[in-house]
Amino acid sequence: MNLIGCDFSSSPSKRKPIVLALGQARQGRVQLQALQTFETLSAFGDWLAQPADWVGGFDLPFGLPRELVENLGWPIDWAACMDHYCALERPQIREQFAAFCNARPVGGKFAHRATDKPAGSSPSMKWVNPPVAYMLHAGVPLLRQAGAHLPGLRTGDTRRVALEAYPGLLARDVLGNTSYKSDDKAKQTPERLMARRELLGALERGQTRLGLRLVASNALLGRLADDASGDALDAALCLMQAAWAQHQHEAGHPQYGLPPFDPLEGWIVNA
Numbered sequence: 001m002n003l004i005g006c007d008f009s010s011s012p013s014k015r016k017p018i019v020l021a022l023g024q025a026r027q028g029r030v031q032l033q034a035l036q037t038f039e040t041l042s043a044f045g046d047w048l049a050q051p052a053d054w055v056g057g058f059d060l061p062f063g064l065p066r067e068l069v070e071n072l073g074w075p076i077d078w079a080a081c082m083d084h085y086c087a088l089e090r091p092q093i094r095e096q097f098a099a100f101c102n103a104r105p106v107g108g109k110f111a112h113r114a115t116d117k118p119a120g121s122s123p124s125m126k127w128v129n130p131p132v133a134y135m136l137h138a139g140v141p142l143l144r145q146a147g148a149h150l151p152g153l154r155t156g157d158t159r160r161v162a163l164e165a166y167p168g169l170l171a172r173d174v175l176g177n178t179s180y181k182s183d184d185k186a187k188q189t190p191e192r193l194m195a196r197r198e199l200l201g202a203l204e205r206g207q208t209r210l211g212l213r214l215v216a217s218n219a220l221l222g223r224l225a226d227d228a229s230g231d232a233l234d235a236a237l238c239l240m241q242a243a244w245a246q247h248q249h250e251a252g253h254p255q256y257g258l259p260p261f262d263p264l265e266g267w268i269v270n271a
Contacts, residue, residue, distance in 0.1 A: 001024070001025075001053060001054070001055055001246055002022070002023075002024060002052065002053055002054040002055075003022070003023050003024055003025060003030070003054065003055055003056070003239055003242045003243050003246060004020055004021065004022055004023075004054050004055075004056040004057070004238075004239065004242060005020070005021040005023075005056070005057050005059075005165065005234075005235045005236055005237065005238030005239030005240070005241070005242055006018065006019070006020050006021075006056060006057065006058045006059060006060075006165075006235060006238055007019040007020075007059050007167070007231045007232070007234040007235040007238065008058060008059050008060040008135055008138075008139050009135075010060075010131060010134040010135045010137065010138040010139070011134075011138075012038060012039055012040060012041060012044070013039060014039050016183070016229070016231075017037035017038055017039045017231075018037065018038040018039075018041075018044050019035060019036075019037055019231045019232055019234070019235040020035065020036040020037070020038070020047075020235060021034075021035055021232070021235035021236045021238065021239040022034045022035070022036060022239075023239050023243075025212070025243040025246060025247065028206070028211065028212055028213060029212070029213050029214075029215050030212050030213065030214050030215065030239060030240055030243040031215045031216070032214060032215070032216035032220055032236055032239060034220075035220065035223060035232055035235065041138055041142065044142060045142040045145060045146065048142055048143065048145075048146035048148065048160075049145065049146040049147070052159070052160065053159045053160070054159075054160055054161070055161045055163070055242050055245060055246045055249070055256070056148075056160075056161065056162050056163065056238075056242055057163050057164075057165030057238035057239065057240075057241040057242035057245070057269060058139065058143070058162055058163065058164060058165055058238065059135075059165055059166060059167055059234060059235075059238050060132065060135040060136055060138075060139040060140075060164070061113075061121075061124035061132050061133075061135065061136045061164060061266065062136070062140060062150060062153060062162075062164040062266035063078060063081075063113065063124065063136075063153065063262075063264055063265040063266035064081065064085065064113075064124055064125060064136070064264075064265070065111035065112055065113045065123065065124065065125060065265060066113075066262055066264050066265055067111040067112075068097075068100060068111040068125050069081055069264060071100060071111070072096060072100065076264055077264075078153050078154070078263055078264050078266075079154065081264060082140055082141075082144070085136075085137065086137055086140065086141050088137075090127075090134055090137065093127065093133055093134070093137065094127050097125050097127055097133065098127075100125075110123040110125055110126065111123060111125060113262070113265040113266070114261065114262060114265060114267075115164075115261065115265065115266065115267045115268045115271050118268075118271040119166050119168075119169050119268040119270075119271035120166075120168060120169060120172060121166050121168065121169075121268060121271075124136055143162045144156075146160065147160070148160045148161070148162040149161045149162065150162050150163075150266075151163065151255045151256050151258055152255055152258055152261060152263055152266070152267065153263060153266055161245075161249075161256065163241070163242060163245050163256060163258075163269045164266055164267065164268050164269065165237075165238040165241040165242065165268065165269055165270075166241075166268045166271070167233075167234040167237035167238055167241075169241075169268065169270055169271060170203075170208045170209070170210070170237045170240060170241065170270070171199055171237065173202075173207075173208045173209050174198065174199050174202040174203075174207065174208060175195055175198065175199055178195050179192055179195065180192050180195035180196045180199055180230055180233070181196070181228065181229055181230020181231075181233070181234070182228065182229070182230075183229050185228075188228035188229075192228065193225065193226075193228070196224070196225050196230065196233055197225050199233065200214070200221060200224055200225055200233070203236070203237075203240065204221075208240070209270065210240055210241070210243075210244045210270065212240055212243055212244060212247075214236065214240060216236075224236055241269045241270055242269075244257065244269070244270060245257050245258075245269050256269065257269060257270070
């Protein structure tokens with residue numbers, strides 16, 4: 001089975017493209033075979049829609065917090081909620097989410113999904129730093145248009161399985177809260193390079209919660225270490241999560257290792 005890991009951008013460009021890590025897994029080893037980039041959402045959407053067999057981990061939220069959806073009076077069926085949400089323009093999203101936050105007390109401004117706490121992820125309604133609300137808005141329609149199967153959320157083409165991944169979950173297993181990446185040139189320090197190398201070493205030795213070992217050519221490992229934005233490394237981390245999910249599926253787990261979860265909110269693989 002082909003595996004993909006996706007570091008997603010809601011506004012991809014030549015400077016900040018969407019990065020895909022492509023590979024396969026066998027006997028506890030995850031072979032990273034290639035890195036591919038996309039500078040537009042339409043180019044990425046075209047790639048997703050091609051006939052192919054894959055299990056993919058995508059670093060973007062697949063759902064919104066139930067508390068938020070109910071508060072706004074939006075549909076509580078996932079497909080209908082996504083139809084409504086993705087029909088909005090980004091300024092409308094920002095306006096409605098900001099109004100929701102402004103009415104809440106300091107320290108509890110954002111609504112969270114049940115998966116956020118165990119994953120340590122940002123609330124999927126956040127529109128800045130990182131703008132995951134816009135990533136959901138841009139990314140989920142591409143997966144739906146491609147006919148992908150989203151276990152527990154959307155029944156689609158089971159030869160193309162999309163799972164919500166979160167690279168920070170694995171990175172923290174190794175580095176704790178030490179930062180390993182930045183899009184800000186001034187913050188692309190030797191310390192962050194050392195952290196990326198430490199994280200890569202742990203992945204190669206299988207020293208994360210997944211127990212899987214990353215295998216790649218020296219050239220690809222060098223690209224993962226040298227990309228100071230962390231995008232290539234994050235794509236590889238998502239690839240590892242996809243490999244774990246595929247292993248769970250092969251072992252007979254019907255939901256690719258996902259626990260029972262709220263079918264409006266979605267769940268992050270491994271969380």
